[in-house]
Amino acid sequence: MRGAGAGGMGRQLKSEPIALLGIGKIARDQHIPAIARSDAFHLTATVSRSGGVDGVENHTDIAALLAARPDIGVVSLCMPPVPRFDIAMAALAAGKHVMLEKPPGATVSEVHKLERLARAKGVTLFATWHSRHAAGVARARAHLRDARITHVQIDWREDVRRWHPGQDWIWQAGGLGVFDPGINALSIMTAVLPQPVHLTAATLAFPANRDTPIAADLVFAGAAGLRVDAAFDWRQEGPQSWTITVQTTDGELRLTDGGATLHIDGVLQTVAGIGEYPGLYHRFAELIEAGQSDVDTSPLAHVADAFLLGRRTTVAAFHD
Incomplete structure (x- = not known):
């Protein structure tokens, strides 16, 4: 709550x-x-x-x-x-x-x-x-407060070897795997969307030698036909991506850099903050x-739902 x-x-x-x-x-x-x-x-x-x-x-x-x-x-x-x-x-x-x-x-x-x-x-x-304390999040929440949202696309793709080197606990049961960064996207989603959504489908990719997923694809549904698609992947090489794109009947809002940068209808917005x-x-x-x-468990509940509802696939073993 x-x-x-x-x-x-x-x-x-x-x-x-x-x-x-x-x-x-x-x-x-x-x-x-x-x-x-x-x-x-x-x-x-x-x-x-x-x-x-x-x-x-x-x-x-x-x-x-x-x-x-x-x-x-x-x-x-x-x-x-x-x-x-x-x-x-x-x-x-x-x-x-x-x-x-x-x-x-x-x-x-x-x-x-x-x-x-x-x-x-x-x-x-x-x-x-x-x-949620990234510079663009509060402005995005305010902009979307009265918007008619039609679709949300979340792309959270990074290289686990770069961001979590040698952290074995993250691959063990309870460590969340790719949901460790992915839950950051869900925390932004639950903060900026004016109405709640719920999970309807998930596919979780588990390395053959690990207890937690290295990638996940999620689908959420909300009121008035709203759909949210989320792709989390820890196998990203080259440029890293932490992007949320929101389509509304009046235009597009895009948060990049994990919420630090905000564009509305392609125009970079001036945002400020003291840091996350x-x-x-x-x-x-x-x-x-x-x-x-302040105890909001909604991002964690979405992850729990993904483990409950998700279809499990096995992918190549991961070695740090």
């Missing part, structure tokens, strides 16, 4: 100490720089078994962090979704405000359980979708101040 109240009174944040858990590629590339730019938070501690951050105290697990630093009331979780649930439960049970890297969980049900615990403890839970991950931490601070949570 998007924007659900977390209970309790809001409070003004003034550079609150925050702990970052899971110091991998996404933490180093995005979270640490975003926190460094934030006026609301300063990085005070990390939890990592493979190395922390220079100049910041590090702990081996969530229990050690909670015992050593009861003064830290805010945590951001960056580890893969399968091990994240128990850590999030421990943090919420201890009364911490929790931010979840996308996808918010390995299953929809566990995210709902986290949401219930956050509500019971009166703390903020923020299930993030970083692509800085935008997440700004939103997290707003939610804590307001005493609210």
Whole structure:
């Protein structure tokens, strides 16, 4: 449920100490720089078994962090979704405000359980979708609010060896495979379309030696005959493509570069933003101040539907 109240009174944040858990590629590339730019938070501690951050105290697990630093009331979780649930439960049970890297969980049900615990403890839970903070997304949503949409084409094609080198967890059950980037497209789709859509067909291509798909073709249906076609592929070589094209009765809207660039009827639009991950931490601070949570599971539900409804095909084995 998007924007659900977390209970309790809001409070003004003034550079609150925050702990970052899971110091991998996404933490180093995005979270640490975003926190460094934030006026609301300063990085005070990390939890990592493979190395922390220079100049910041590090702990081996969530229990050690909670015992050593009861003064830290805010945590951001960056580890893969399968091990994240128990850590999030421990943090919420201890009364911490929790931010979840996308996808918010390995299953929809566990995210709902986290949401219930956050509500019971009166703390903020923020299930993030970083692509919704891409520069062109808010403008696209506003433009489409009253539009008559006839067709949407999503093309999300990238080279897994370039973007996820050596990340075996992503090929294991619960790792999502090509839906790890594809869910970013679904998070934009669910943000900009004025009416919901539902999955009607899917084909999932699994490498012979992997538990998660390397490609997926999806079809969604909406009101008044709306159709959405989505193609996700991790085998793209050369130029990478993260594009959403929306046809309306009044013209065409196109988001490219993962939502960063917006064209309307072929004309480049001027859009601005503070950046995807800085935008997440700004939103997290707003939610804590307001005493609210933001837990929208709709992109994850679409992925779950794809695994439920999808026709499985086997393709060539993948070797990193």
